[in-house]
Amino acid sequence: MPLPAAADAVAPDAVDWGHAPVPEPVPVAPPMLAVPAAPAVPVESPWRRFGNEALAGLKTLVSAAVYATLIVTFGFQVARVDGLSMAPTLEDHDRLIVNKLVYELSEPRPGDIVMLYYPLNPEKMFVKRVIAKEGDIVRIVDGHVYVNDAPVRDDYVTQEFRGHDDWGPQVVQQGYYFVMGDHRNNSSDSRAWGPVPKKYIVGKVKIRWWPLQDARIF
Numbered sequence: 001m002p003l004p005a006a007a008d009a010v011a012p013d014a015v016d017w018g019h020a021p022v023p024e025p026v027p028v029a030p031p032m033l034a035v036p037a038a039p040a041v042p043v044e045s046p047w048r049r050f051g052n053e054a055l056a057g058l059k060t061l062v063s064a065a066v067y068a069t070l071i072v073t074f075g076f077q078v079a080r081v082d083g084l085s086m087a088p089t090l091e092d093h094d095r096l097i098v099n100k101l102v103y104e105l106s107e108p109r110p111g112d113i114v115m116l117y118y119p120l121n122p123e124k125m126f127v128k129r130v131i132a133k134e135g136d137i138v139r140i141v142d143g144h145v146y147v148n149d150a151p152v153r154d155d156y157v158t159q160e161f162r163g164h165d166d167w168g169p170q171v172v173q174q175g176y177y178f179v180m181g182d183h184r185n186n187s188s189d190s191r192a193w194g195p196v197p198k199k200y201i202v203g204k205v206k207i208r209w210w211p212l213q214d215a216r217i218f
Contacts, residue, residue, distance in 0.1 A: 075101055079115055085181035086127055089156050095210035100203035108177055113205040113218055119193050128179035128189055138178050139169035156182055167191050
């Protein structure tokens with residue numbers, strides 16, 4: 001009887017021992033995070049933008065007008081010099097800023113330049129210099145002013161503007177002030193219409209702002 005044919009040799013590690021092959025791990029991508037979309041920016045129409053800008057400008061103008069009214073009414077006032085009665089200190093058409101609050105807290109002092117109502121016609125306003133206060137004795141001799149028998153230091157009066165008049169003596173009554181213009185030869189003042197009550201003194205001249213080249217703080 002013939003012998004069976006020999007089988008082909010098989011390497012031991014090629015033998016299928018009956019186990020299923022182990023699959024290699026498959027890399028898994030991390031989960032993606034959803035990014036929220038940016039909110040849509042509304043587009044402003046040109047007319048709406050113009051309206052907003054116009055409203056803002058109107059508010060600014062109204063605020064400025066209110067502030068200016070408050071300042072003029074309660075604090076400061078802009079005034080213009082008409083005439084030469086205060087020359088050479090102030091000239092015709094000079095522009096001034098007058099402090100209206102200062103005499104609510106203090107009294108006018110000799111030497112102050114003040115704006116006042118003209119006693120003979122309170123609808124008009126004058127600018128003069130305070131020379132003497134209540135209780136003082138004023139006397140003028142050959143254009144030189146004396147208060148309580150002491151000469152007034154008035155270097156601001158130039159020789160050509162100094163008069164040669166005589167006046168007084170007179171006592172300034174209580175609550176009144178004696179005022180004069182620096183141009184003694186060309187000034188209507190207390191020599192003509194008497195002392196001025198304090199209630200007629202509007203305020204103290206603080207600044208000459210025009211002409212700009214002659215701007216000055218008093």
